[in-house]
Amino acid sequence: MNRFNHLIQKQSILYRGGVISKILCKILNRCIRWYYHCDIPYSLNIRNVYFCHKGFGVVINPNAYIGEGTYIQHGVTIGSRDDTNNIKAPNIGKKCYIGAKATIIGDVRIGNNVKIGAGAVVISDIPDGATAVGVPAKIISK
Template sequence: MIQDGMLSADQLWRLVQREAENVLAGDPAFGASLSSAILAHSDLGSALAHQIGERLGKSAADRQRFARVAGEAFVASPDLVEAASRDLQSIAVHDPATTTLLPPLLNFKGYIALQAWRLSNWLWRQRRNDLALLLQSLSSDQLQVSIHPSASIGTSVFLDHATGIIIGAFAVIGDEVTILQNVTIGRKHSEPDLAPKIGRGVFLSAGSTIIGNVSVGDFAKIGAGAVVEHDVPAGCTAVGVPARLTNCPETDVTA
C-alpha cells in the first residue's frame, strides 16, 4: 500500500477515505463513527482537528474549541498536516499489528497525542504559551502522554502503546524515532537548560530513561528499562542501569 516514497497529505487522505468507505460497506453499524470522524471531512487536517477535539475536550464546548484551534493552526501551517501524514504512514510501515491507515488514525492514542503536541508546539512558537501548556496537561490526563510544547520532534515518529511517555522541555527528537511505553526523556535538576538529543531512527524500548545533557546517535537502540546518562554513539545499543554500550559498529568498538 505504501511504497518507498512518502505520500503527500492529499494522497494519503484519499486512501483513508477509500478505507473508510470499504469498512462502511462491510460493517454499516460503524457508519456513524466513520461519518463524524472521516467521511464528514474534506481533508486530513479537518479530520485531525476533529480527533484532537474529541480526545482532549472534556465537554462539548471544549471539544469544539480545541477542534477550532487545531483547524486554524492546520490552515495557517500546512506543514503540520504533512508531518501528521508522515507520522501516520510510519505507523503503517513499522507496526506489525497494522498495515492500513484508518485504525491508527481512529484508535491509536499515541498518534493523536503526537499531533496534539504538534499543535501545542505551534501555539508555543506563536507565543500562546498558556493554551499550549493547557493542551500538554490535557494530553497527559486524557492520553497518558506528556510532551512539553518547547520540545522539538521530527517526522515519521511512532509512539507505540503510548502510555506513560514523558518528553520534557527542550528535548530534541529526530525523524523516524520509535518510542515505546513508559519512556522518560528529560533534564537533570543540576542542568536545567540542557536536555537530551535523540538522533534519527533511534528505538527507545519500554521503560527506558534518557536524562540530562546526552546525545543518542542515529539508529541507536536503548534497551528496556535502561537508564542513559552518557552519550550513546550512532548504531550502538545501550542496556542496563546505568546503561552500558553493546553491539556497537566496528569503528566505535575500535575507538
C-alpha cells in the same frame, strides 16, 4: 499511525499558530495528559516521532531534541538530571528505538540508528548504530 501520534503532532502544529491556536493547544495538552498519563510538551518539535502503545506514561523535557523516525515505547523518561539547570536535556538522533521504561537523563547525545533496551538508564553518550542495555546503560554492539 495511531490516533495518539496524530494528536501529539497536531498539538505541536497548533503551538506555532496564533493566540487562539495556542489556547486550543493548551486545552489539547491537558486532555492528552489526563487521558494518556504522559507529559509531552507542546513546544517540542516532534515531527515523525512515533509513540508505540499510545505513549502511556511518557515524560519528555521541553528542551530535549528527538530526531525524525524515532520510536518511543511506553513509560519512557527523557529529561535533565537536576531541576535547577533544566536546559541540559538529551539530544536523540534520527531513527532510534527507545524501549519501554527506558530513562535518558542529562546532557547526553544519542547517535543515529541507536537501540536502547527496555529499562535501560542512559547517562552517557551513545555513538551511531550502537545498542545499549542495562543500568547504567552499556553498549553491547556497534
